[in-house]
Amino acid sequence: MQKLKKIKWKHYVNYIAVGLATIVLTVLALTGQLKSSDLVLLEKIAISIILAVSLSMVVGFLGELSLGHAGFMCVGAYLGGKAAFILEPLVGDIPALILSLLIGGAIAAVFGVIIGLPALRLRGDYLAIVTLAFGEIVRSIFMNSSSDTFGGALGLQTPRFDKDYLFIIAFVLVLVCLAISQNLIRSKHGRAITSIRDNEIAAKATGINVTKYKLIVFTVSSFFAGIAGVLYSYSNTKVQSSTFDYNYSIEILVMVVLGGMGSISGSIIAATLITFLTTALQTILTGDLAILQNILYALILIVLVIYNNAPALKSFRAKYDIKNLLKKFHKHDPSNVHDDEAKWDRVPTKIQMDEVLTTDIQISSPYTPDKADKEEN
Amino acid sequence: MEFIKTLIDGLSIGSTYAMIALGYTMVYGIAKMLNFAHGDVIMVGGYAMYVALLACGQPILAVAAAVVFCTILGMTIEKIAYKPLRGASPLAVLITAIGVSLLLQSLAQIIFGSAPKMVTIVDLGNATIFGLSIPYSTFVTLACSVVIMLILTLFVKYTRTGRAMIAVSEDKEAAQLMGINVNKIITITFAIGSALAAFAGLFMLMKSPSLTNTLGAMPGIKAFTAAVIGGIGSIPGAMLGGLLMGVVEAISLKIPAIAPYTDAIEFLILIIILLVRPTGLIGKKRREKV
Numbered sequence: 001m002q003k004l005k006k007i008k009w010k011h012y013v014n015y016i017a018v019g020l021a022t023i024v025l026t027v028l029a030l031t032g033q034l035k036s037s038d039l040v041l042l043e044k045i046a047i048s049i050i051l052a053v054s055l056s057m058v059v060g061f062l063g064e065l066s067l068g069h070a071g072f073m074c075v076g077a078y079l080g081g082k083a084a085f086i087l088e089p090l091v092g093d094i095p096a097l098i099l100s101l102l103i104g105g106a107i108a109a110v111f112g113v114i115i116g117l118p119a120l121r122l123r124g125d126y127l128a129i130v131t132l133a134f135g136e137i138v139r140s141i142f143m144n145s146s147s148d149t150f151g152g153a154l155g156l157q158t159p160r161f162d163k164d165y166l167f168i169i170a171f172v173l174v175l176v177c178l179a180i181s182q183n184l185i186r187s188k189h190g191r192a193i194t195s196i197r198d199n200e201i202a203a204k205a206t207g208i209n210v211t212k213y214k215l216i217v218f219t220v221s222s223f224f225a226g227i228a229g230v231l232y233s234y235s236n237t238k239v240q241s242s243t244f245d246y247n248y249s250i251e252i253l254v255m256v257v258l259g260g261m262g263s264i265s266g267s268i269i270a271a272t273l274i275t276f277l278t279t280a281l282q283t284i285l286t287g288d289l290a291i292l293q294n295i296l297y298a299l300i301l302i303v304l305v306i307y308n309n310a311p312a313l314k315s316f317r318a319k320y321d322i323k324n325l326l327k328k329f330h331k332h333d334p335s336n337v338h339d340d341e342a343k344w345d346r347v348p349t350k351i352q353m354d355e356v357l358t359t360d361i362q363i364s365s366p367y368t369p370d371k372a373d374k375e376e377n
Numbered sequence: 378m379e380f381i382k383t384l385i386d387g388l389s390i391g392s393t394y395a396m397i398a399l400g401y402t403m404v405y406g407i408a409k410m411l412n413f414a415h416g417d418v419i420m421v422g423g424y425a426m427y428v429a430l431l432a433c434g435q436p437i438l439a440v441a442a443a444v445v446f447c448t449i450l451g452m453t454i455e456k457i458a459y460k461p462l463r464g465a466s467p468l469a470v471l472i473t474a475i476g477v478s479l480l481l482q483s484l485a486q487i488i489f490g491s492a493p494k495m496v497t498i499v500d501l502g503n504a505t506i507f508g509l510s511i512p513y514s515t516f517v518t519l520a521c522s523v524v525i526m527l528i529l530t531l532f533v534k535y536t537r538t539g540r541a542m543i544a545v546s547e548d549k550e551a552a553q554l555m556g557i558n559v560n561k562i563i564t565i566t567f568a569i570g571s572a573l574a575a576f577a578g579l580f581m582l583m584k585s586p587s588l589t590n591t592l593g594a595m596p597g598i599k600a601f602t603a604a605v606i607g608g609i610g611s612i613p614g615a616m617l618g619g620l621l622m623g624v625v626e627a628i629s630l631k632i633p634a635i636a637p638y639t640d641a642i643e644f645l646i647l648i649i650i651l652l653v654r655p656t657g658l659i660g661k662k663r664r665e666k667v
Contacts, residue, residue, distance in 0.1 A: 065472065118651065121651065122655075129411075130648060137640070137641045144638075253475070292487075294483040300476075301479070305462075305469050305476065
């Protein structure tokens, strides 16, 4: 029981949530409760989660704006899909899946390094434009390609995996992505990365190898975007470059911003929410009303970013922050003084200090200095 | 002979890019932010001209109305979306700018529909010089751009407000200490930039009268590229960069082998210049302090 108490459960919340969801959904699928449209929705949610978590590594933790995330997904989708197409008759279903995932992810990671190299020298604004340009270039290259290699404007045909259980594989990949991302962020490397976000020159002066960490983040992020792309090509048998446009990159960015930049759990929740709403409302919002979705995204971006970052709203934010609201439910016991945890994340007010200083501390094992040692006698 | 035509075409496209780039570079130099929504102000100017033409039919009045509308729009966007974030991290401002850009595009799509609108401001026809058939609008664009850029340069150099703008772009805190109202200067900058964007919209519509809600997106990005190539924060740099980009684009479009990759080539030039000479062709070196 002691060991259970010592585990920091909040570190594993993400794994537990996704794992439980997978188990529940698998049971539902096995008993036939889920329609095929639900299965497609689940695959889409998994893809969105992987994309949002990988983008949040670049935007939320490294602090660089990357508008070309859909471009990496496009690379992964086309190359992974093509690889699957070629490999499946040769090696069979599952090995082809694994190999094409690795191929799609690896090539997307190569492109991630290529994009990361200018990132080393460019400030944030320029990098946004360069990543945007990259997304457009990749899309136009695949669109203008010949029909034999990548299907040209009509798109590429890819094999469809056993459609009932693709979502399980997708969620397993979500867990893998979570594992790698969380372990990277919750380590000294992750702290180095966030320090680059907070003040790059100070980080360099402290001895952090900014080049190495920027390249690592871009590579890992684009690797997972590529994997999401390969999953997409398995989920939709047709891969068209027009899907991976600038608007899709913005949609992923909205998921990251909505979830809170610098929060992996937030990205997961926001990705699920947005994908679910988009698919659920797809039947209701047709034609011109679909633009309402874009307006909603734009308003989310503007309002949330201004609310979270405006210097003038700082006091307002401190009052209505979710963490502070929840603290009201947690009764504060001032005699409970933990010596081994320093909780000075906020400078305490005078009222709090008085509370702490006026309580009597219960001593568990009294030290009486008058007892002489037996050896001295 | 064809080469001369391509060159003149290039200069005409380039001067349009130069006008948009001027807006980008002034806002970047003075407010230190990249206004992603600048390209979409062009589009809004185009739609304003469309509405004004429907209302009154006079081209000059329509253009004037569009310029005024764009100026007010620019100042409003700055007040609502960018001013609250003064002092926040550049990433936040960038994301907000993207949000504003998306909002403008979607609003235009909802109000006016997705079908392209035909906006013929004035049909001038073609001139035949030395056997080449060049549309009059090209010359009008070139002439107007030169005049506007001259006025802007004189304004920035010889008026108090212009010199105040240069001061704010060099050192905002010192300018405040000297008694310059930085908020007013930033608002004026956005106003001038948006007015220039309206003119750029006019020139683009004179060239090809089809107006959609994504009219300004690509030219906006290319104009930012031009501003960076010329040296961001420098007015002659924006003009030079714009003309350069225009000529490169015109030449590249003429060669059928690389025509589909024109956009890629222009961005490649951006990346090369940023890696080789990050401050651009005319830009000044800036020291970064912790």
